[in-house]
Amino acid sequence: MGCSKNRVDSEHLMRVLQERGYELVPETTALESGRVDEVIINTCGFIQDAKEESIQAILEAVEAKKQGLVQKVSVFGCLSQRYRAELPAEIPEVDEWRGVLTFDTLGRVLTTPSHYAYLKISEGCDRSCSYCAIPLIRGPHVSVPMDHLVEEARLLAAQGVRELIVIAQDTTYYGLDLYGKRCLAELLERLSAIDGIEWIRIHYSYPAGFPEDVLDVMASNPKICPYIDIPLQHSADRVLAMMRRGVDGRQTRALVEKMRRRVPGVVLRTTLIVGHPGEGEAEFRDLLDFVRECRFERLGAFTYSEEEGTYDALHYPDEVPQEVKQERYDRLMELQSGISLAYNQSRIGSRVRVLVDSVDSSSPEDPVLVARSQTESPEVDGEILIGGTVMPGSDRASDLVGRFVDVTITGANEYDLIAEKDD
Numbered sequence: 001m002g003c004s005k006n007r008v009d010s011e012h013l014m015r016v017l018q019e020r021g022y023e024l025v026p027e028t029t030a031l032e033s034g035r036v037d038e039v040i041i042n043t044c045g046f047i048q049d050a051k052e053e054s055i056q057a058i059l060e061a062v063e064a065k066k067q068g069l070v071q072k073v074s075v076f077g078c079l080s081q082r083y084r085a086e087l088p089a090e091i092p093e094v095d096e097w098r099g100v101l102t103f104d105t106l107g108r109v110l111t112t113p114s115h116y117a118y119l120k121i122s123e124g125c126d127r128s129c130s131y132c133a134i135p136l137i138r139g140p141h142v143s144v145p146m147d148h149l150v151e152e153a154r155l156l157a158a159q160g161v162r163e164l165i166v167i168a169q170d171t172t173y174y175g176l177d178l179y180g181k182r183c184l185a186e187l188l189e190r191l192s193a194i195d196g197i198e199w200i201r202i203h204y205s206y207p208a209g210f211p212e213d214v215l216d217v218m219a220s221n222p223k224i225c226p227y228i229d230i231p232l233q234h235s236a237d238r239v240l241a242m243m244r245r246g247v248d249g250r251q252t253r254a255l256v257e258k259m260r261r262r263v264p265g266v267v268l269r270t271t272l273i274v275g276h277p278g279e280g281e282a283e284f285r286d287l288l289d290f291v292r293e294c295r296f297e298r299l300g301a302f303t304y305s306e307e308e309g310t311y312d313a314l315h316y317p318d319e320v321p322q323e324v325k326q327e328r329y330d331r332l333m334e335l336q337s338g339i340s341l342a343y344n345q346s347r348i349g350s351r352v353r354v355l356v357d358s359v360d361s362s363s364p365e366d367p368v369l370v371a372r373s374q375t376e377s378p379e380v381d382g383e384i385l386i387g388g389t390v391m392p393g394s395d396r397a398s399d400l401v402g403r404f405v406d407v408t409i410t411g412a413n414e415y416d417l418i419a420e421k422d423d
Contacts, residue, residue: 002044043079157196208246235290269298275325
């Protein structure tokens with residue numbers, strides 16, 4: 001359940017289970033067969049919606065156990081770490097509750113398509129953002145040694161992985177605990193030297209103290225995608241101060257401008273929170289102006305949700321009414337919709353290199369390749385849809401999955417692009 005960091009934990013656990021003699025069985029097939037020894041659920045406990053989704057998955061597994069389809073139910077991950085004192089009493093049918101698990105093993109069972117993988121470079125977080133429960137759940141920042149990451153990346157490349165998506169709660173903090181300095185740029189250079197790795201993408205950067213040498217590497221190394229996922233959360237000074245983000249609005253705007261200047265053509269993905277304590281109409285208008293100025297190519301937003309145990313919950317009342325939060329969210333996303341559409345339309349006529357993720361065969365006579373360029377990340381961004389790919393004497397569409405092809409963009413909507421494969 002939850003984020004891509006959780007996915008990596010699950011992939012490592014699956015390899016450990018295989019090494020101990022377990023057979024991994026697809027969930028739907030397993031439950032239909034009624035021969036499951038154990039269901040293991042890796043939960044998310046970050047925000048309310050994610051917690052509810054995890055609880056629902058646990059209850060479904062418990063129900064399968066009551067029906068005799070499952071012998072044992074085990075739960076680990078963020079939700080069980082955060083509520084390990086309460087959950088056993090509330091759901092006693094679960095056989096084993098464990099918290100967050102970490103693994104030293106290099107091997108993994110990929111749950112992504114075989115041509116891309118997430119590489120988690122650190123655990124936990126040393127930041128003190130007022131709204132965030134991650135440090136309470138995952139603990140302080142701990143970097144994975146660089147040699148370990150390079151070896152893991154080599155193994156992934158040997159399995160056919162062509163794109164690495166570097167992830168952490170805060171990638172910019174990487175190395176400070178082990179090496180006494182920020183080492184993300186050095187890590188990117190070492191990863192890019194691995195044969196077989198063609199693209200490297202960075203997710204989840206933090207604005208305060210952003211290491212500018214990363215921008216130099218991104219601008220000069222063609223393997224480093226010109227793509228930065230940097231959740232900025234807000235732009236108004238008052239809200240940023242109450243969020244304890246370590247930057248103000250001027251510094252935030254200056255960082256965005258610097259990224260645009262230092263890495264021509266960089267695509268920025270950000271996340272914003274509306275309705276945080278301290279956000280009045282003036283602060284929200286500042287946020288709208290910020291989005292108009294910066295014109296983020298990708299943007300997601302959340303309405304503020306108070307999380308127990310956080311600084312917010314202890315110090316600030318959740319004062320913005322839910323209907324106001326939703327109305328602000330709708331206004332923000334309507335603004336971003338136009339920006340996203342304009343950006344996608346500006347790409348019509350351009351030629352780009354794409355990595356093919358899958359085939360949409362809903363129309364067998366005209367299958368569509370589902371692909372991405374360096375400026376689209378899997379699962380969170382739009383896609384590039386390529387039609388007309390099956391011609392007499394040409395590759396079958398399925399043969400192109402996991403391969404790079406050159407295309408010309410011919411159409412666009414708010415989310416996706418339409419393209420034709422170049423001859």
